[in-house]
Amino acid sequence: MGSDPQYAKYPDLSLAQDIFTLTNPSSTHNTRQASLHKLQNAISEHKMAPLYRYLAHPADGILNVSGEGSARRTSISNTRRPNGTASMVARRRGSGTFDFPWDEQLYEKLKAENEEELESFQKEEEEAAEKAGDTEVQAARGKRAEFWARVGDKEKALSAYEAVFEKTGVLGTKIDLVLAIIRVGIFFGDRLGVKKNVDRAKTLVESGGDWDRRNRLKAYQGLHLLTTRSYNLAAPLLLDSLSTFTSYELCSYSSLVVYSVLAGSISLKRVDFKTKVHDAPEIRAILGDGEDKLSALSGAISSGPGAGDEEMKDISSATPTPAPTAVNLTALGSSTAPQEVEAPVDFTPLAGLVRSLYVGNYQAFFLALAAVEENFLSQDRYLYEHRGWFVREMRLRGYQQLLQSYRVVGLGSMANDFGVSVNFLDRDLAKFIAADRIPCTIDRVNKIIETNRPDDKNKQYADVVKQGDGLITKLQKYGQAVRLRGSERG
Numbered sequence: 001m002g003s004d005p006q007y008a009k010y011p012d013l014s015l016a017q018d019i020f021t022l023t024n025p026s027s028t029h030n031t032r033q034a035s036l037h038k039l040q041n042a043i044s045e046h047k048m049a050p051l052y053r054y055l056a057h058p059a060d061g062i063l064n065v066s067g068e069g070s071a072r073r074t075s076i077s078n079t080r081r082p083n084g085t086a087s088m089v090a091r092r093r094g095s096g097t098f099d100f101p102w103d104e105q106l107y108e109k110l111k112a113e114n115e116e117e118l119e120s121f122q123k124e125e126e127e128a129a130e131k132a133g134d135t136e137v138q139a140a141r142g143k144r145a146e147f148w149a150r151v152g153d154k155e156k157a158l159s160a161y162e163a164v165f166e167k168t169g170v171l172g173t174k175i176d177l178v179l180a181i182i183r184v185g186i187f188f189g190d191r192l193g194v195k196k197n198v199d200r201a202k203t204l205v206e207s208g209g210d211w212d213r214r215n216r217l218k219a220y221q222g223l224h225l226l227t228t229r230s231y232n233l234a235a236p237l238l239l240d241s242l243s244t245f246t247s248y249e250l251c252s253y254s255s256l257v258v259y260s261v262l263a264g265s266i267s268l269k270r271v272d273f274k275t276k277v278h279d280a281p282e283i284r285a286i287l288g289d290g291e292d293k294l295s296a297l298s299g300a301i302s303s304g305p306g307a308g309d310e311e312m313k314d315i316s317s318a319t320p321t322p323a324p325t326a327v328n329l330t331a332l333g334s335s336t337a338p339q340e341v342e343a344p345v346d347f348t349p350l351a352g353l354v355r356s357l358y359v360g361n362y363q364a365f366f367l368a369l370a371a372v373e374e375n376f377l378s379q380d381r382y383l384y385e386h387r388g389w390f391v392r393e394m395r396l397r398g399y400q401q402l403l404q405s406y407r408v409v410g411l412g413s414m415a416n417d418f419g420v421s422v423n424f425l426d427r428d429l430a431k432f433i434a435a436d437r438i439p440c441t442i443d444r445v446n447k448i449i450e451t452n453r454p455d456d457k458n459k460q461y462a463d464v465v466k467q468g469d470g471l472i473t474k475l476q477k478y479g480q481a482v483r484l485r486g487s488e489r490g
Helices: 013-023 029-045 049-056 070-080 083-087 104-131 134-151 154-166 171-187 191-206 211-227 231-241 253-267 270-278 281-287 290-298 348-359 362-377 384-403 411-418 422-434 456-489
Strands: 408-410 440-443 448-451
Touching: 013 029, 013 171, 029 049, 029 104, 049 104, 049 134, 104 134, 134 154, 134 171, 154 171, 171 191, 171 211, 191 211, 211 231, 211 253, 231 253, 231 270, 253 270, 253 281, 253 348, 253 362, 253 384, 270 281, 270 348, 281 348, 348 362, 348 384, 362 384, 362 411, 384 411, 384 422, 408 411, 411 422, 411 448, 422 440
Parallel strands: none
Antiparallel strands: 408 448, 440 448
């Protein structure tokens, strides 16, 4: 499998989620307070002076709104903040009541401790250069790079990692360094930097990376594509990572399940959605009821083409099931479980979304979609920015799935199926029809919706005629050019 991954401890990406939670208007007061306490404790424990200043400094901290001259400071903050921090905070400073207290004495204390630690690294590197070899010197440089990543100084961490990368000849270590650089970019919301280094890591892995690092990169790449709204590209990578997930430094297994299900639900065709999401053993072990969990864990459930539709229960007659909680499948039968125990997650809304979309219970689907937006999309730093788009696209998917089975549908009947008013359905469908996303027309006089199914044969005929006209035009131009050159020769 290869050597164990290096440089995987820092930065702590869960702290980036806590920073986001502090600025998230959808978070509860208790959640914000818990994130504030966790962030304060981490800053003190890990001596994170640069991050503390970046967040809480009274002049230009991105979270602090207290003190004098707040209007001026807001202007300074908006001009100095990199564009990449869009996903680091949910709202701009000055638009809410959140506040991150600043303690000058604490900052000076942390800064002094940072300087002492840096001096010890410098001495270690000098001693290694005099008495040891290049391996020991590289180890000392690696400690300095991890130090900057730990304390939250983005620019110095990137510079230090690059310095170690330039002096490293081992391919596995190079991949680990690039993955660490990617995490620094993810922490600070630098999407351009993350994209560049994901491509860099892919090049290194393709040149001979081991199996473990290939699988870890899948999760990194999938998460990056998720943040750039490329759900169709992220879905296969995230779903493939479920059974071999080891990138706990990137996100928890529970979060990976959420990202995989959401990406698959919005981008996969119905057949693939059934096999890779609805019937996937890893997902059913978490989103299913008690029997499904036991069957998935024992390997009895198959996610292949043989999974029959006849086994699917009607959601309208199904009995309520207990709220599914996180199950770490990668830790089963393995001695290397993650160090931190994940907090239980209520997957009930997500399970309802998958089940109702597949069986066509659209009223339950809309209710589950609203619950997913409230419990997942509005609470996660990677999903928050795209929550409106995701909900809109999922509504479109529901409409398309129902309309593709009918030639004519009653407007009132369809509105009743989705549990919405006729006026809402009329307005919502009109937007998608105008954008050519749904091939249908609405007849408000007769209160019906007529679908315009594309005729494949007519489409092929039109394409042939169009391509033929283009070819004839090119041949005519070519013939004219040949005749002109012939007359010149004469």
